[in-house]
Amino acid sequence: xxxxxYSGDETVRRKWHDPETTLKGVxxxxxxxxxxxGCGYGFFAIxxxxxxxxxxRVYAVDIDDSAIDRLKRKAAExxxxxxTATVGAAEETVFCDECADMVFYSIVLHDFRDPAKVLxxxxxxxxPSGTLVNLDWKKKPMLFGPPVHIRFSEEQASNLIKQAxxxxxxxxxxxxxxxxxxxxx
Numbered sequence: 719x720x721x722x723x724y725s726g727d728e729t730v731r732r733k734w735h736d737p738e739t740t741l742k743g744v745x746x747x748x749x750x751x752x753x754x755x756g757c758g759y760g761f762f763a764i765x766x767x768x769x770x771x772x773x774x775r776v777y778a779v780d781i782d783d784s785a786i787d788r789l790k791r792k793a794a795e796x797x798x799x800x801x802t803a804t805v806g807a808a809e810e811t812v813f814c815d816e817c818a819d820m821v822f823y824s825i826v827l828h829d830f831r832d833p834a835k836v837l838x839x840x841x842x843x844x845x846p847s848g849t850l851v852n853l854d855w856k857k858k859p860m861l862f863g864p865p866v867h868i869r870f871s872e873e874q875a876s877n878l879i880k881q882a883x884x885x886x887x888x889x890x891x892x893x894x895x896x897x898x899x900x901x902x903x
Contacts, residue, residue: 734893734894734895734896735853735892735893735896737761737762737764737765737766738765738768738769740762740853740892740898741762741765741766741769742769744820744822744849744851744898744900745820745849746766746769746770746819746820747769747770748769748770748771748773748774749770749771749773749774750770750774750819750820751770751774751775751776751777751817751818751819751820752766752767752770752774752775752776752777752818752819752820752822753776753777753778753779753813753818753820753821753822753840753843754766754776754777754778754779754822754824755779755808755811755821755822755823755826755836755839755840756779756780756781756808756823756824756826756827756829756830757778757779757780757785757786757789757803757824758780758782758785758789758824758826759785759788759789759792760778760785760788760789760792760793760803761824762822762824763776763778763789763793763801763803764789764792764793764796764798764801766822767793767796767798767800767801768796768798770800771800772799772800774800775800775801775802776798776800776801776802777801777802777804777813777814777818778801778802778803778804779803779804779805779806779808779811779813780803780805780806781805781806781807781808782805783805786803786804786805789801789803790803807831808830808836808839809830809831809832809835809836809839811839812839812842812843813843814843815842815843816842816843816844816845816846817843817845818840818843818844818845818848819844819845819847819848819849820844820848820849820850820851821840821843821844821848821849821850821851822851822853823836823851823852823853823854824853824854825853825854825855825863825896826854827852827854827870827875827878828854828855828864828868828869828870829864833870833878834878834881834882837850837878837879837881837882837884838882838883840882841882841883841884841903844903846903847902848902848903849887849900849901849902850879850884850899850900850901850902850903851898851899851900851901852875852879852898852899852901853892853896853897853898854869854870854875854896854897854898854899855869855895855896856869856871856872856895856896856897857869857870857871857872857874860895863895872889872897872899875899876889876899879899879901880901883903884901884902884903885901885902885903886899886900886901887900887901887902888900
């Protein structure tokens with residue numbers, strides 16, 4: 719994991735995003751299959767598992783084994799048996815073919831070694847009716863978050879997503895510091 723990646727104090731992060739509201743806002747519902755790519759310690763994966771319920775499924779992957787251990791412990795404490803968390807590189811991870819209702823990236827797309835490959839993997843995993851969601855930092859100077867020069871602007875991220883074979887559905891603000899892009903295969 720790169721040193722600039724936001725490791726996440728949940729209290730601070732919740733000031734920027736309410737994960738439950740964000741997930742419902744992008745259309746996550748009970749019974750869906752949700753992929754959290756670059757999940758970290760599960761800021762979105764845990765609420766997603768609660769939201770999709772027993773009939774749904776959450777798959778989460780991150781290269782940081784300590785974050786995955788923390789996520790697994792938290793899921794076990796909450797009795798969530800519908801969450802599978804794996805240590806691995808997003809570039810090498812395809813959980814399934816056309817089984818996902820949603821593939822989700824949270825403030826991480828700029829961190830991947832090969833974002834284009836990661837997006838192509840998302841396309842393989844998504845059902846034809848599925849949704850890709852990229853929540854990311856705005857490309858403007860701030861006292862926190864990754865350095866501005868490595869962030870993707872809304873336009874850069876949209877272009878990467880389109881080049882991977884997606885159709886952009888929406889690009890909108892997600893608070894003062896972030897934006898959210900939704901796209902379809």
